[in-house]
Amino acid sequence: MQFQGYRRPDGRVGIRNHVVVMPGCLCSTIAAQKIAQAVEGVTYLENPNGCAQDSRDTAMTLEIISGLIANGNVYGVLIVGNGCETIQEDRYRAEIGAKTCKPVEYISIQGEGGLGKTVARGVKIITAMKAQADLCKREPCDLSELTLGLECGGSDPTSGLSSNVVLGWVSDYLVDAGGTAILAETPEAIGAEKILRARGATPEVGQKIYDMVIRCEKSHLDAGEDVRNSNPSPGNKAGGITTLEEKSIGCIHKSGSRPFMAAYEYGQLVDKKGLVFMDGTAFDVASTVSLIAGGAQVVIFTTGRGNPVGAPTAPVIKVTGNRETYEWLTDILDMDTSTSISGEKSVEQLGQEMLDLLIAVCNGQQVKAEINGCNEMCIDQHSGYC
Numbered sequence: 001m002q003f004q005g006y007r008r009p010d011g012r013v014g015i016r017n018h019v020v021v022m023p024g025c026l027c028s029t030i031a032a033q034k035i036a037q038a039v040e041g042v043t044y045l046e047n048p049n050g051c052a053q054d055s056r057d058t059a060m061t062l063e064i065i066s067g068l069i070a071n072g073n074v075y076g077v078l079i080v081g082n083g084c085e086t087i088q089e090d091r092y093r094a095e096i097g098a099k100t101c102k103p104v105e106y107i108s109i110q111g112e113g114g115l116g117k118t119v120a121r122g123v124k125i126i127t128a129m130k131a132q133a134d135l136c137k138r139e140p141c142d143l144s145e146l147t148l149g150l151e152c153g154g155s156d157p158t159s160g161l162s163s164n165v166v167l168g169w170v171s172d173y174l175v176d177a178g179g180t181a182i183l184a185e186t187p188e189a190i191g192a193e194k195i196l197r198a199r200g201a202t203p204e205v206g207q208k209i210y211d212m213v214i215r216c217e218k219s220h221l222d223a224g225e226d227v228r229n230s231n232p233s234p235g236n237k238a239g240g241i242t243t244l245e246e247k248s249i250g251c252i253h254k255s256g257s258r259p260f261m262a263a264y265e266y267g268q269l270v271d272k273k274g275l276v277f278m279d280g281t282a283f284d285v286a287s288t289v290s291l292i293a294g295g296a297q298v299v300i301f302t303t304g305r306g307n308p309v310g311a312p313t314a315p316v317i318k319v320t321g322n323r324e325t326y327e328w329l330t331d332i333l334d335m336d337t338s339t340s341i342s343g344e345k346s347v348e349q350l351g352q353e354m355l356d357l358l359i360a361v362c363n364g365q366q367v368k369a370e371i372n373g374c375n376e377m378c379i380d381q382h383s384g385y386c
Helices: 026-038 055-070 089-097 115-133 157-176 193-198 203-222 234-239 244-255 284-293 323-328 347-362
Strands: 002-007 018-023 074-081 104-108 139-142 147-152 180-183 260-264 274-278 298-302 316-320
Touching: 002 347, 018 026, 018 055, 018 115, 026 074, 026 115, 055 074, 055 089, 055 284, 074 089, 074 115, 089 104, 104 115, 147 157, 147 244, 147 284, 157 180, 157 244, 157 274, 157 298, 157 316, 157 347, 180 244, 193 203, 193 244, 203 260, 284 298, 298 347, 316 347
Parallel strands: 018 074, 074 104, 147 180, 147 298, 180 274, 260 274, 298 316
Antiparallel strands: 002 139
16 A cells, blocks of 8 residues: 655655744744744744753753654754754754754854844745755655554543544554554553553563553652542543543553554654554643654544644644544544444444545645644653653
């Protein structure tokens, strides 16, 4: 099976052709925004960090930002700095350059001589970059070149009973075709860690995943808290989920049934094929961002209660297994799998429909999150500690 994608000089494949403008730090946000707004078709990538962070969080910011830019969905980037911030031009170039060879431009407000001059220079740079990006054409790409992020949020019992099960079918199909699927959200594996350990392709991989989950729970206990006091969330409970273990068992259905080939840290660039695990947060936006930074060109996001979250540089397909939710929130949802519960359709039939939708999105069809302009951005600043 094939899709029509953009083949990058570094060998990666994208399903979108974003030209990105990004502030190098919070202080230069207004300059980056003005540049992005001035050129039609340019993508603005929010960066709330870049300065006043400790070394660990600075490293995480660079890991995520460089991963997002290296993603095949991005043609190139203009970074707009202030000039005196912690993450300087050379650090951005080094981190991004270690992952990709795509165009990277950098300017700063202090270097250009003010806001107006910075915007004027930035508009010229990004206009020229956009013209080059527009020359890129889609070409046939094999399904093995696709990396799919598996995400859920605002779950209710229909997530574990329907939408996650259907997504698991798609995950298995993609993995069998030589592609990659990433399961994240470590807090929502608590209670299912033994199941995940048994699914490791090797004992070492299984144990690594198990250790990540145990470390996550321990980090809360060390802080004097019980993760179960906040997870399931109030919305999960209102929907009918009663315990974290119940939620976790439903959550991991998204990964299907294939063995885990590797385990990665939060936002780490995925370099193996097959099903993999990523140690990440349960916060929907920060988790979705980490999947894209890891290399996912597209994310399928299941939700029982409803969630409009999107991402700046990758389409986020929204799926629910709750018919009432789909009918009530149809403007933010892309697919309803509730017929697997009613018995009208089988998981395999719905899996094929989800796969067809996935291919259509890869070929350029916009999802509701893109149509609605949802481009949320957040970086978890406590990676490895849940």
